[in-house]
């Protein structure tokens with residue numbers, strides 16, 4: 001989809017990304033297509049992949065990916081104080097991955113149905129290969145997301161171990177500061193989630 005820049009707004013708009021009001025006379029940009037309503041952005045915000053496609057399937061897939069990117073962006077600004085907090089944060093990302101994997105499963109199933117229908121009625125249609133490739137890519141990404149879920153679980157588990165060992169000789173009723181080993185497990189898990197999130201290739 002094409003992006004149209006406007007130097008001076010003739011009327012007030014608002015940015016779909018940050019919600020800021022674009023005042024009369026301000027510059028802004030928008031996308032427009034026969035198949036999708038206009039999307040307006042202020043000049044600071046960039047368009048995301050989900051906003052630049054008219055395909056229902058791609059909108060759903062990119063929005064899933066962007067949802068994970070948002071969770072990761074929030075996590076980047078947080079340093080957990082103790083193992084408890086680190087495990088909670090990891091649980092948040094685990095749940096996000098689980099939700100993403102399940103919506104990708106839905107998209108992939110839907111695509112699979114379309115492929116079966118086409119195979120039945122339009123054998124040898126040129127779109128079939130493309131659809132099959134897309135479904136394969138979605139399945140691959142879903143596997144990556146599920147692998148990242150296991151990595152997150154292991155990181156949580158490692159922290160649990162460490163905590164219970166230390167609990168024996170440390171004072172009670174006091175949360176221990178996150179140990180360097182736990183911090184490493186935490187960071188590694190986040191890195192793996194980041195890798196998995198960006199591994200989508202359509």
Ligand SMILES: [Zn+2]
Nearest residue numbers: 015018042045
């Ligand atoms: Zn904006």
